[in-house]
Amino acid sequence: MTAVENIYVNFNKPDQKKLEHVTVSELEKYIGEDQFAKGSMLPKVQAAIDFVKSTKHEAVVTALDNIDGFISNGSGTIISAD
Numbered sequence: 001m002t003a004v005e006n007i008y009v010n011f012n013k014p015d016q017k018k019l020e021h022v023t024v025s026e027l028e029k030y031i032g033e034d035q036f037a038k039g040s041m042l043p044k045v046q047a048a049i050d051f052v053k054s055t056k057h058e059a060v061v062t063a064l065d066n067i068d069g070f071i072s073n074g075s076g077t078i079i080s081a082d
Contacts (some may be wrong), residue, residue: 002044005066007077009035019077024049027079048079056081 062076
């Protein structure tokens with residue numbers, strides 16, 4: 001859970017992009033580009049990657065107040081294995 005409904009690249013920039021479905025390798029590429037703040041989104045992204053790699057299940061990153069949205073329509077960022 002986090003404060004925003006999705007993971008974004010280019011966060012708070014004109015070309016901000018919402019990630020809805022992303023793979024572990026795509027997230028690792030974005031980490032290499034320093035897309036995620038070290039004290040903010042980066043630990044959540046790394047934890048989701050670790051979860052997917054160790055369980056082979058998908059992970060979801062979304063806001064606590066978006067749980068109903070995720071359950072009803074899948075809104076949030078879904079991270080899957082490659």
